[in-house]
Amino acid sequence: MPDTIPARQLRIGDAVSFVHRQRTLHGHLLERQGQRRFARVIDTEERIWKVPASALTPTGGPRRTVLLTPFDAERAQWRLGDRVLFDNAGNRMQGKIVKLNPKRAQVRCGNDVWNVPYPMLQPIDAHDRTRAADRLRAVAAMARGCMDRHGLEDWTLAFVESRRRLGDCQFGDRLIRIARHHAIEDSNERIRDTVLHEIAHAIAGPEAGHGPLWKAVAQNVGATPMARAYETDPG
Ligand SMILES: [Zn+2]
Numbered sequence: 001m002p003d004t005i006p007a008r009q010l011r012i013g014d015a016v017s018f019v020h021r022q023r024t025l026h027g028h029l030l031e032r033q034g035q036r037r038f039a040r041v042i043d044t045e046e047r048i049w050k051v052p053a054s055a056l057t058p059t060g061g062p063r064r065t066v067l068l069t070p071f072d073a074e075r076a077q078w079r080l081g082d083r084v085l086f087d088n089a090g091n092r093m094q095g096k097i098v099k100l101n102p103k104r105a106q107v108r109c110g111n112d113v114w115n116v117p118y119p120m121l122q123p124i125d126a127h128d129r130t131r132a133a134d135r136l137r138a139v140a141a142m143a144r145g146c147m148d149r150h151g152l153e154d155w156t157l158a159f160v161e162s163r164r165r166l167g168d169c170q171f172g173d174r175l176i177r178i179a180r181h182h183a184i185e186d187s188n189e190r191i192r193d194t195v196l197h198e199i200a201h202a203i204a205g206p207e208a209g210h211g212p213l214w215k216a217v218a219q220n221v222g223a224t225p226m227a228r229a230y231e232t233d234p235g
Pocket of ligand 1: 197201210227228
């Protein structure tokens with residue numbers, strides 16, 4: 001029996017291969033799309049591919065335990081509402097960011113919306129654009145350390161675009177995600193508490209909710225043992 005798992009059971013962070021122009025590329029599952037019919041894969045050169053899920057082969061190789069992609073770092077530098085400049089066939093365009101997609105920002109210029117790759121954007125208001133990426137890397141290192149210390153070596157850490165939650169725990173994928181804005185803007189102490197809160201969920205299991213078992217684990221790992229408003233309040 002081959003030492004691999006079926007493609008439909010792949011978790012985020014699992015090692016996969018796929019064929020592109022007769023070459024086999026190796027990488028890790030980054031996210032699922034289109035009701036799981038497509039996947040985004042990050043290859044060994046940090047390039048991101050959209051691949052039909054049926055074309056992925058699980059390799060059984062080591063999981064990737066930090067999913068901090070070049071695009072996370074680029075996207076982290078921008079906020080909704082930022083005013084930006086970009087070139088379009090020699091024309092200088094000016095607009096406002098209305099959506100942050102994985103590879104491109106949507107920029108509204110008058111009545112039109114343009115999809116602009118992040119490296120093409122220039123800020124109008126000067127502010128520090130490198131800090132956000134450094135901050136994400138530091139948070140990833142801190143979170144990874146906490147996860148390893150609490151026995152979650154084969155869980156993966158990723159960042160997510162979410163205004164509603166500070167973090168979440170995806171049991172099926174063995175994935176802890178931290179909201180990008182939280183990681184970039186909040187204090188170390190608050191971010192660490194979020195990481196430990198999610199670690200407690202990972203250890204206590206999906207059935208525990210925020211009940212007595214989870215509370216005991218939370219206390220044990222050093223997280224504030226209470227559910228926070230952001231988790232139950234969809235606002
Ligand atoms: Zn929780």
